[in-house]
Amino acid sequence: MKPRHQRMLAVGLAIAGITIAAGLTLKAFDENMMFFIDISDVVAGNYPQERNFRIGGLVVENSIEREEGSLDMRFRVTDMQCELNVTYNGVLPDLFREGQGVVAHGAIVAGEVFVADKILAKHDENYMAPEVAASLAKHADEKLTPLQKDGVECNSG
Amino acid sequence: MRKFFNQLWKLFIQLRVFFHQLISPLWRFFHKLASPPHFYRLAATLMPWLTVPALLLITYGIYAGLFLAPPDYQQGDAFRIIYVHVPSAYLSLFAYMIMAISGAIGLIWRMKLAHAVGAAAAPLGAAFTFIALATGSIWGRPMWGTWWEWGDARLTSELILLFLYFGYMALRSSIDNTAKADKACAVLALVGVVNVLVVHFSVEWWSSLHQGQTLMKKGGPGMDADMLYPLLATILGFTFLFGALLMRRLRTEVLYRERRTRWVREMILSPEGGK
Numbered sequence: 001m002k003p004r005h006q007r008m009l010a011v012g013l014a015i016a017g018i019t020i021a022a023g024l025t026l027k028a029f030d031e032n033m034m035f036f037i038d039i040s041d042v043v044a045g046n047y048p049q050e051r052n053f054r055i056g057g058l059v060v061e062n063s064i065e066r067e068e069g070s071l072d073m074r075f076r077v078t079d080m081q082c083e084l085n086v087t088y089n090g091v092l093p094d095l096f097r098e099g100q101g102v103v104a105h106g107a108i109v110a111g112e113v114f115v116a117d118k119i120l121a122k123h124d125e126n127y128m129a130p131e132v133a134a135s136l137a138k139h140a141d142e143k144l145t146p147l148q149k150d151g152v153e154c155n156s157g
Numbered sequence: 158m159r160k161f162f163n164q165l166w167k168l169f170i171q172l173r174v175f176f177h178q179l180i181s182p183l184w185r186f187f188h189k190l191a192s193p194p195h196f197y198r199l200a201a202t203l204m205p206w207l208t209v210p211a212l213l214l215i216t217y218g219i220y221a222g223l224f225l226a227p228p229d230y231q232q233g234d235a236f237r238i239i240y241v242h243v244p245s246a247y248l249s250l251f252a253y254m255i256m257a258i259s260g261a262i263g264l265i266w267r268m269k270l271a272h273a274v275g276a277a278a279a280p281l282g283a284a285f286t287f288i289a290l291a292t293g294s295i296w297g298r299p300m301w302g303t304w305w306e307w308g309d310a311r312l313t314s315e316l317i318l319l320f321l322y323f324g325y326m327a328l329r330s331s332i333d334n335t336a337k338a339d340k341a342c343a344v345l346a347l348v349g350v351v352n353v354l355v356v357h358f359s360v361e362w363w364s365s366l367h368q369g370q371t372l373m374k375k376g377g378p379g380m381d382a383d384m385l386y387p388l389l390a391t392i393l394g395f396t397f398l399f400g401a402l403l404m405r406r407l408r409t410e411v412l413y414r415e416r417r418t419r420w421v422r423e424m425i426l427s428p429e430g431g432k
Contacts, residue, residue: 007264011265122301
């Protein structure tokens with residue numbers, strides 16, 4: 001083996017080693033790398049009991065209810081399998097609307113309602129002109145995803 | 158049978174000779190590329206070929222992106238920051254890969270010019286990373302409702318990328334011996350490569366506030382053509398701009414590294430004065 005080949009091998013092995021080490025570390029911290037917890041997991045009880053956490057999903061259509069004369073509001077969030085009730089009192093980001101992605105920070109109170117202290121809007125990876133979106137929405141009714149999928153048990157929503 | 162094998166062997170030899178003839182000018186080109194005086198002139202020749210397309214593409218991309226593309230159905234006009242944010246974010250990773258690959262070439266083939274490429278690319282990469290972080294944050298405040306979220310893998314790994322660039326530059330300037338600095342920095346750049354993977358795949362591996370891939374999405378880009386073409390133009394334009402700036406910085410870097418050599422002295426003392 002020429003010295004050049006030795007160096008090539010050393011560089012290759014070093015990169016492979018670091019990648020594997022980093023991969024294992026990230027795998028070990030997988031839960032902490034998640035920005036939010038899926039609604040199905042929360043409904044199934046897989047969420048941290050002793051601290052606040054984030055949930056993420058879509059705001060259910062026609063689920064937003066506002067209290068007259070205050071910022072109090074409640075809505076439901078879904079991951080297309082399960083739904084969860086969320087209450088919030090505060091300022092909302094521009095992109096917060098029904099049918100759009102949302103991330104809420106807070107905790108489950110009394111075992112059923114997620115009381116949020118911070119609401120973030122999540123944008124998806126699609127960009128289009130308003131006219132295109134309107135025509136898409138027109139044809140979307142025929143193939144709406146059912147909120148409750150078969151085989152998954154949900155106790156809320 | 159034996160005749161057949163002889164024929165086959167002859168064919169093999171002919172193919173080898175042919176392949177060698179084909180490849181040797183390429184090798185000669187690479188060897189010449191590695192010679193600092195030759196590269197110093199080549200970089201100057203390349204510069205207009207990179208600068209002019211960069212200016213044309215960026216001018217078209219920004220104009221079409223800001224004035225011709227329709228507003229987004231959800232974000233309205235706010236989405237237009239994409240025409241700076243996405244090219245910068247892409248180049249922040251691209252520049253790092255240039256830095257790491259040239260570091261590996263420098264370590265393995267002991268090619269001094271490769272180390273110079275890394276040294277020249279680092280501040281450019283850091284600048285693009287900073288622009289990506291800043292534009293993302295400015296967009297995030299009205300759209301997401303937050304300037305910054307620590308728990309998010311995409312945001313945090315991009316910030317780590319900025320610190321890797323800073324670390325690389327600090328390490329380089331803290332070692333006086335150029336050869337030693339080159340080696341240490343190449344190793345640091347290679348160690349950091351794994352973070353490039355994390356930045357790129359963070360939105361796929363973990364749940365994230367940041368939206369997923371739009372351009373390399375399954376089933377084609379998730380974007381109208383009127384919005385997409387200006388974006389592709391700015392991405393390509395920024396890449397040319399990076400190339401032009403890299404050549405410019407490399408010329409200075411080569412000149413500084415070769416300051417004690419005869420060719421630099423002769424060039425500077427020549428009637429053209431180093432042009």
